Amino acid sequence: MSFGIVIGPRVRKSPFYEATVAAGVQSFTIYNHMYLPISYGDPAAEYQRLTEGVSLWDVAAQRQVEVRGPDAERLVRRLTPRELKRVEAGRCFYVPMCDHDGVLINDPVLLVLAEDRYWLSIADGDMLFWVQAVAREGGYDVEVCEPDVSPLAIQGPKAADVMRDLFGGWVDEIKPFRFREARLNGMPLVISRTGWSKQGGYELFLQDSTRGLELWERLFDAGRPYGIGPGAPNYVERVESALLSYRADTDEDTDPLEAGLERFVNLERDDDFIGKQALKRRAQNPTRKLQGVVLDGSPIGPNQHPWPLSLDGERVGEVRAAAYSPRLERNLGLAMLSLAAGKSDREMDADSETGPRKAWVTPLPFIGG
């Protein structure tokens, strides 16, 4: 059963939209009120390009919330449970964000543009409203806006080759989670060594939405010798790599500790952050955690919705995301599980869309780490 998506003015098109259509995009989701390409019709080829070659992704839907002004650093620190050290221009930080009850409400990458200017490069959710409300109601001396910035991601083991050919050897000097500002034929870019895969690569934050097609073409041309092709954030690869997908792996009450983000949470920080007291309470009485599971049966097409998991007939959690791994030749799942079930090596029962399956806990990530 497959369904169409309506293209209309309520949802924004990316600056790369026409290029993705020309490249044969077949399906979309909607993310931050924009169309986000998901498939070009050949999942096996897209997976292979990402894991063995190089892949170009329209991720303009990953919007930026810009925070600028004298109180910008203080506000940014308050927005995340992570303790940020060496906040210097050119650095990126993965910064989970919580509400006042300690619930995870987004997991952006923070780009430090200057000591008084930051971008939160956000997952799906209106953090613009959240940050504006906190800033204005809290009396912070900052401006908060969504700037004209549209990321294009180049991912895969050959991404560095393409980037070197196009920009020069200096791109090799960009370390992971660092960025540099650059121009390409006058197009203003921030180039970061980041991306929503574990296959290596870069994100190019285009600061001029009128030039999306040009940037896409330049990258595509440079990538041709390396067999570049279109792609998208890849469900299978990200499950294998256990890269968190906010809203897929988490529900309306998940905190960052449950989501496995404890290394980005410092409850002993001297300064306050939103959700600190609530997270301390939650940390004292944890009940569940995101875990890896393997599932038996025929290869799993990505799941449509979470699958209930039970142990001895008792509900112990759910498989939030499931996919078949071509590299491991197994069905993998990310499951939110009770702590007891997560520590058990016993067989659980998953109620999948294609019938019952057996499931077993296994360490994360499935590949890499």
Next chain:
Amino acid sequence: MSFGIVIGPRVRKSPFYEATVAAGVQSFTIYNHMYLPISYGDPAAEYQRLTEGVSLWDVAAQRQVEVRGPDAERLVRRLTPRELKRVEAGRCFYVPMCDHDGVLINDPVLLVLAEDRYWLSIADGDMLFWVQAVAREGGYDVEVCEPDVSPLAIQGPKAADVMRDLFGGWVDEIKPFRFREARLNGMPLVISRTGWSKQGGYELFLQDSTRGLELWERLFDAGRPYGIGPGAPNYVERVESALLSYRADTDEDTDPLEAGLERFVNLERDDDFIGKQALKRRAQNPTRKLQGVVLDGSPIGPNQHPWPLSLDGERVGEVRAAAYSPRLERNLGLAMLSLAAGKSDREMDADSETGPRKAWVTPLPFIGG
């Protein structure tokens, strides 16, 4: 060119989802992180059912933000530029909401459940984050949450017949923008005389997501004698009726005065509301307004994105939404126009997806009013 939509766990399914699939849903959009049916494959029949018969809509994506507690009324008043009079249980109010810069950030319907308990029934946008941040940072003594409430809409001139047969004659006593609480076979409902059409009807707010299919079936069965069929918020009818579609008709900087919502804005209110000072400044120097236009040429399929409008070669605004009206047998558009162009009766040029078209300003709404 048509595209598929990916069904996955990042986006929630409605409690009515399986019923819409059984009823033949063909395409969706995503709205408040949920799948929202848009078409069942026969636009002409769906339009006719809505305007002449009765139509059943899964609008569970219209989420509720519940505000409850001693400061709830004070907070709700602060969230909207509308001055609320006679805030009594059982009443609904259309309440545009602004940010601190006076920009429209949502246009919910407020349901007064009790003097200390409210639902904001929201358009597409994370008002949960906005309201939580304002409440918690502002020190309001309230709880803010998204309750388990999923609206199903029954719309069209025969909707009242169906509702009367199913619930009894008392539903006729519900006046426009009023609601009553009721049960149907034990299902807890709020039944309001509201809906996102001008064809009359009700919204049933189901407070138990496990019983969506049962509610859908009960309504469908009761509607059979009246020729009920599935439908969805209707682009053509809402353009004819000039019902505002937040994000379609508005951009990132639209204020409620520009959007034609001046009767829901009281800048002379004694009490403060978010955006009041900014709106006062904007009101002193207005630059543009949402206007009706008619367009020449062949019948318009709903537009994919806004179309630039120019007058004597100069850009004067854009057609945000356009559709062909079967009842008026004309192409209609809602256009954000400079005040000068909006007052002109001269011919403008629209750059539509199907080539250039002529456009003329005309009063709103096109039908009804």
